[in-house]
Amino acid sequence: xxxxxxxxxxxxxxxxxxxxxxxxxxxxxxxxxxxxxxxxxxxxxxxxxxxxxxxxxxxxxxxxxxxxxxxxxxxxxxxxxxxxxxxxxxxxxxxxxxxxxxxxxxxxxxxxxxxxxxxxxxxxxxxxxxxxxxxxxxxxxxxxxxxxxxxxxxxxxxxxxxxxxxxxxxxxxxxxxxxxxxxxxxxxxxxxxxxxxxxx
Amino acid sequence: xxxxxxxxxxxxxxxxxxxxxxxxxxxxxxxxxxxxxxxxxxxxxxxxxxxxxxxxxxxxxxxxxxxxxxxxxxxxxxxxxxxxxxxxxxxxxxxxxxxxxxxxxxxxxxxxxxxxxxxxxxxxxxxxxxxxxxxxxxxxxxxxxxxxxxxxxxxxxxxxxxxxxxxxxxxxxxxxxxxxxxxxxxxxxxxxxxxxxxxx
Numbered sequence: 001x002x003x004x005x006x007x008x009x010x011x012x013x014x015x016x017x018x019x020x021x022x023x024x025x026x027x028x029x030x031x032x033x034x035x036x037x038x039x040x041x042x043x044x045x046x047x048x049x050x051x052x053x054x055x056x057x058x059x060x061x062x063x064x065x066x067x068x069x070x071x072x073x074x075x076x077x078x079x080x081x082x083x084x085x086x087x088x089x090x091x092x093x094x095x096x097x098x099x100x101x102x103x104x105x106x107x108x109x110x111x112x113x114x115x116x117x118x119x120x121x122x123x124x125x126x127x128x129x130x131x132x133x134x135x136x137x138x139x140x141x142x143x144x145x146x147x148x149x150x151x152x153x154x155x156x157x158x159x160x161x162x163x164x165x166x167x168x169x170x171x172x173x174x175x176x177x178x179x180x181x182x183x184x185x186x187x188x189x190x191x192x193x194x195x196x197x198x199x200x
Numbered sequence: 201x202x203x204x205x206x207x208x209x210x211x212x213x214x215x216x217x218x219x220x221x222x223x224x225x226x227x228x229x230x231x232x233x234x235x236x237x238x239x240x241x242x243x244x245x246x247x248x249x250x251x252x253x254x255x256x257x258x259x260x261x262x263x264x265x266x267x268x269x270x271x272x273x274x275x276x277x278x279x280x281x282x283x284x285x286x287x288x289x290x291x292x293x294x295x296x297x298x299x300x301x302x303x304x305x306x307x308x309x310x311x312x313x314x315x316x317x318x319x320x321x322x323x324x325x326x327x328x329x330x331x332x333x334x335x336x337x338x339x340x341x342x343x344x345x346x347x348x349x350x351x352x353x354x355x356x357x358x359x360x361x362x363x364x365x366x367x368x369x370x371x372x373x374x375x376x377x378x379x380x381x382x383x384x385x386x387x388x389x390x391x392x393x394x395x396x397x398x399x400x
Binding site: 022023024050051052053055074075076103104105106107108111124126127128130131133134135136137149151152155156157182 | 222223224250251252253255274275276303304305306307308311323324326327328330331333334335336337349351352355356357382
C-alpha cells in the first residue's frame with residue numbers, strides 16, 4: 001500500500017513528507033509556521049496522526065489548510081492504508097505538498113513506510129544528545145533532521161555538535177537544519193530545502 | 201509472567217516501579233539524583249531499557265548501584281519476561297527497591313504490565329500541556345506523574361495547571377510531583393512518596 005501511495009503521489013507530482021519525532025518536540029508548531037510562511041508559494045495539505053484528540057487538526061484548519069486527523073487509538077504509528085484513505089478524502093491537487101505528522105513516537109513509526117518522498121525527524125534540544133544512538137532506526141531511516149527549540153540552548157546543557165555526530169554515526173547522509181519553530185530562527189534553510197524538493 | 205514477577209517482588213518485599221515517558225524527559229537524570237540522595241536509606245537496583253546502547257546502565261553503574269541493561273533492538277517497550285530474567289540476574293535482596301526505566305515511548309509501554317507496584321509517568325514541561333489527552337493510555341495506567349524540568353518554566357509557554365487538568369481528565373487519581381531533577385527542586389516530595397511506599 002505504501003507503493004500504491006507512492007504511485008499516486010508521483011502521478012500528481014505531490015511532495016509527501018513524513019514528519020516523525022518524540023511527543024512534544026514541536027512538530028505541530030513547526031508545521032504551523034511553515035504553512036503560514038510558505039502558504040502563498042505552496043499548496044499544502046496535512047494529515048495529523050495522534051492516539052486521541054483533534055487538537056492538531058484544529059490548529060492546522062485554523063490556517064485554512066485542508067487537513068485530516070487520524071486517531072490511532074491504541075496504535076502507536078500511522079500505516080500506509082490510513083494514509084491511502086486520508087489522501088483520497090483530501091483530493092490533493094497536482095503539485096500539492098502533503099505534510100504527514102506522525103504519532104509522537106521515536107520508535108515504531110520508523111518501521112512503517114507511508115509512501116513518502118522523504119522522512120523528516122524532528123528532535124528538540126531539550127531531549128539530550130544521545131537520542132540518535134539510543135533510537136537509531138528513526139535516524140537511520142530519515143533523510144532530514146530538524147533540530148528544534150534552539151531558542152532554549154542558553155538554558156540547557158546540550159552540545160549540538162555531539163548530537164549531530166551521534167546522528168551521523170547511524171546515518172552519515174543525514175542533513176540537518178537547526179531551527180526554533182517558535183521564534184523563527186533558522187527556518188529559511190528548511191524552506192529552501194522544501195523549495196528545492198518542489199523544483200528539482 | 202507479570203503476575204509471576206509480582207509474586208516474586210511480594211515474596212521479597214521488593215518495591216518495583218516502572219518509569220515511563222517520552223524520550224528525553226529526563227528519566228535517567230531523575231534516577232541518578234534519586235539514587236544519590238536516597239542511597240543510604242534504600243537498597244536500589246535498576247533495570248535500564250533502551251533500543252540500543254548501554255549509556256544509561258553505565259551512568260547508573262557509576263553510582264555503585266547494581267544494574268542490568270536490556271536492549272530491545274527493534275522493540276518499543278520492555279516486557280515482563282525480560283524483567284523476569286533481569287530480576288534473577290540482579291538477585292535483589294529482601295526489602296530492595298527496583299527501578300525499571302522503560303524505553304522512551306509514551307505509547308506502547310502503557311500496554312505492558314511488568315509486575316510493578318506502581319507506574320510512574322515522567323513528562324517534561326518542554327513537551328507541551330496536551331500530551332496527557334493525546335496519549336491518554338499512559339496517563340490512565342499510571343499512579344504517579346512526575347512533571348520534570350521545572351527549572352525551564354521561565355523560558356517556556358507552559359501552563360502547569362492546564363497540563364495537570366488534562367492529566368486528571370484521563371486519570372482523576374493521578375498524583376503529581378513537580379521537580380527539576382537537574383537542579384533538585386521539588387525532589388523531597390517525591391522522596392517522601394518513595395519512603396511512604398517502603399513503610400506503608
